[in-house]
Amino acid sequence: xxxxxxxxxxxxxxxxxxxxxxxxxxxxxxxxxxxxxxxxxxxxxxxxxxxxxxxxxxxxxxxxxxxxxxxxxxxxxxxxxxxxxxxxxxxxxxxxxxxxxxxxxxxxxxxxxxx
Amino acid sequence: xxxxxxxxxxxxxxxxxxxxxxxxxxxxxxxxxxxxxxxxxxxxxxxxxxxxxxxxxxxxxxxxxxxxxxxxxxxxxxxxxxxxxxxxxxxxxxxxxxxxxxxxxxxxxxxxxxxxxx
Numbered sequence: 001x002x003x004x005x006x007x008x009x010x011x012x013x014x015x016x017x018x019x020x021x022x023x024x025x026x027x028x029x030x031x032x033x034x035x036x037x038x039x040x041x042x043x044x045x046x047x048x049x050x051x052x053x054x055x056x057x058x059x060x061x062x063x064x065x066x067x068x069x070x071x072x073x074x075x076x077x078x079x080x081x082x083x084x085x086x087x088x089x090x091x092x093x094x095x096x097x098x099x100x101x102x103x104x105x106x107x108x109x110x111x112x113x114x115x
Numbered sequence: 116x117x118x119x120x121x122x123x124x125x126x127x128x129x130x131x132x133x134x135x136x137x138x139x140x141x142x143x144x145x146x147x148x149x150x151x152x153x154x155x156x157x158x159x160x161x162x163x164x165x166x167x168x169x170x171x172x173x174x175x176x177x178x179x180x181x182x183x184x185x186x187x188x189x190x191x192x193x194x195x196x197x198x199x200x201x202x203x204x205x206x207x208x209x210x211x212x213x214x215x216x217x218x219x220x221x222x223x224x225x226x227x228x229x230x231x232x233x
Contacts, residue, residue: 033221035221043226043227044226044227045227047221047223050221095220101147101212105158105159108158110156
């Protein structure tokens with residue numbers, strides 16, 4: 001079974017600064033996907049970024065980028081030029097490439113952007 | 116990205132009654148949908164996988180007779196909480212996989228339904 005660990009329950013950063021959220025996972029699979037989801041106070045889960053494990057290049061989406069270290073089983077999320085709207089819970093998630101289609105979520109990191 | 120809706124967004128019911136929650140994929144077809152439960156300040160807990168045209172697959176510890184799932188079409192799955200009790204009060208979220216695009220592995224989530232059982 002896969003596990004996803006987010007070791008930072010809460011973080012805060014000043015607006016416009018850069019913040020990195022950590023995520024590690026444990027799996028015996030070689031092919032899989034990793035995701036970061038954002039859950040703002042509205043509680044709507046929003047996909048932030050997606051990474052395919054077979055791709056060495058780190059995924060980027062505007063101000064959001066990941067540092068994917070497959071050997072270390074690490075998948076951190078960097079938010080640049082943080083904005084007030086980035087305040088939310090952030091969940092890291094793992095999905096095997098075949099068979100089990102279930103997402104495994106981490107426990108989440110509550111990020112607060114300070115004006 | 117793909118859009119998933121849920122209805123109702125919140126519901127209050129009396130203990131012993133049943134409540135139905137709908138999950139719809141608005142702009143894509145979803146052969147598989149997922150139902151989650153989320154307690155305050157916690158992560159999402161998968162309850163069951165809903166498969167169009169077949170029985171749902173429930174996670175260990177989830178009572179299938181209490182949480183009835185029906186995936187009658189490629190765009191609609193329903194979760195019925197039967198004989199609801201206060202301990203069933205929670206936030207229920209559905210998700211669906213959009214297989215039409217290149218990222219069929221990605222799950223898109225509905226806005227959630229807050230259930231309060233009095």
